[in-house]
Amino acid sequence: MNTLSYGLLSLLSHSPLSGYDLMLKIQPFWPAKHSQIYPLLSSMEKEEQVSFELVAQSDKPDKKVYTITSRGLASLREWLAEPASDPVLRDELMLKAYCVSAVDPEVARPLFRHRLEFYEAKVVRVEEKIASIRRDAGLSESESPDYRSARFGAFILLNKALMASRTNIEWCRWVLGLIPVDAVETKEER
Amino acid sequence: MNTLSYGLLSLLSHSPLSGYDLMLKIQPFWPAKHSQIYPLLSSMEKEEQVSFELVAQSDKPDKKVYTITSRGLASLREWLAEPASDPVLRDELMLKAYCVSAVDPEVARPLFRHRLEFYEAKVVRVEEKIASIRRDAGLSESESPDYRSARFGAFILLNKALMASRTNIEWCRWVLGLIPVDAVETKEER
DNA sequence: CACTGCATGTAAGACGTTACATGATTAG
DNA sequence: CTAATCATGTAACGTCTTACATGCAGTG
Structure with missing residues (x-):
């Protein structure tokens, strides 16, 4: 039982999932391959x-749907009580x-511009997911799901991702502003 | 030549360092053991x-002080030109x-309180380092080192750490505000 | 007298990625 | 017709951590 296995239990505490779905769902929190x-x-x-149950599918390949057992839930609760290790x-x-x-500014700038775009795209994705949670739970723009709600965990994590991405966008823009614009070599001058 | 080796070259591009010093210095960017x-x-x-040079020390153990070669600097520049992989x-x-x-709120709250304290301590450390760079470079509160300055890289990274830590503090406080305060069980009541 | 820091190294094991392997369905 | 998605699995390899190993100097 390592951190990844507790991560899988964490996902399964919400609902049963196949190994494939678990692999997809855990990516934002703890990247791992199938x-x-x-x-x-x-x-x-x-x-x-x-425990798992074989689920036959007509159009797609059959799958194993995993469910957390009572022993798994007990392990999860024990693990939750321990302090989290540093990120x-x-x-x-x-x-x-x-x-x-x-290196020259022309080499440096694309590095930060690329990262800026990465976080801008992430903000869009995360904002959509937050909106969809609010829709499903019938919450207004300013409201948050209840602590005991199944949506609470996902909600606070999406907000963490949103805040972090926005901060990173701000940082990338600030850095790009500090990288000098070199003597502009226009096509006419060549 | 993996990412860690480029990280070491990156540190050595500023000044020669021993293996031990490299190990200490790389921790914030790419944690690795000696x-x-x-x-x-x-x-x-x-x-x-x-390349390295054996440096004898009287009070401390002898050390190998590593210096980046011209080939190393060339590799570093090639690597810098490639886009950075996702964080x-x-x-x-x-x-x-x-x-x-x-789990109950009493179990949950310490998790976020502990993390809050972690980032509060980090903000203090990072603010001190930023101030010391400004002092060394003779810069005012609002100024930043020049792009070509040896301090530029460390400066923008410290600011990234500062911004990220402050955002995480904000998130932890927000989450703590969403965790309900249970029916208070005072000592008198038991 | 025990512990921490400085300083280097190796060995074993855990963790993570890439590649190999299979096979149906659907979208471009 | 090619690529992507769904779905599971193993093998080989690379990366990272923990433990073993040594030794001196300074601090509590």
Whole structure:
């Protein structure tokens, strides 16, 4: 039982899901490939943290739908009571930013522009998801789901992603403003 | 040559450093243990990306001080020109937040309070470092180092960390406000 | 006298990614 | 007709962490 396995239990605490769906759903929180998830689910099933049911599908391939067991829920509650370990961010752009003075502004600028676009697209996606949660729960713009609601977890996480993305957009714009515009070499001059 | 090795080159592009110092300095950007860094430096030295000099010390153990070679600088510039891969954040608190409704508010609250304190402490550390860069460069509160300055990279990264930490503080406080205060069980009542 | 910091290294194991493998359906 | 999506699995490889190993100097 490592962090990823608790992450899977966390997702399964809301509703039963197939290994494939779990793989897709866990991406924003704890990126993992299917090759890591399928064997883990097998071992979790052996330990009776989860159980599965084979679901035949006519148009799509058959699937295993996993459900959290009472033992799994108990493990999840124990894990939740422990303090969370410190977050780990691995971002190539931070390494590049550190030595950015080693290259010309024309090389540097696309790095931050690309990242700016990445976060702008993310804001759009996240805002849509937040709106859809509010719609489903019949909440107004200013309201939040109740703590005991099944939507609470997803809601606070989407807001975290939204706030973080907006901050990153602000940072990228600020950095781009600090990168000098070189002697402009227009096509006429060449 | 993986991402970590470019990270080491990035640090060495500013000044020569020992393996130990590299290990300490890279933590905020790309956490790695000495057991990963020492063998990497050896292989980078074989590929002539870096060179080292044995420096004897009287009070402390001797050390190997690594310097980036011209080949290393060339590799670094090539790598800088490529777009940075997407950032990866692995945060146990996000997994716990998703299923937080599974436990009582008294269990949930310390998770976010602890994280709040983590980021508050970080803001203090980062603000100090930003102030010290400004002092060293003789800059006022509103000024930033020049793009070509050796301080530019560290400066923009510290500001990123500052902005992100403040946003996380805001998020933690917002979440704590959404977690209900249970029927207060005072000592007198027991 | 124990612990922390400085300084380097290796070995074993856990974790994560890429590639191999299969196969049906649907969209462009 | 090609690519993507759904769906599961294994094998090989690369990355990262933990533990083992050494040794001196300074602090509590």
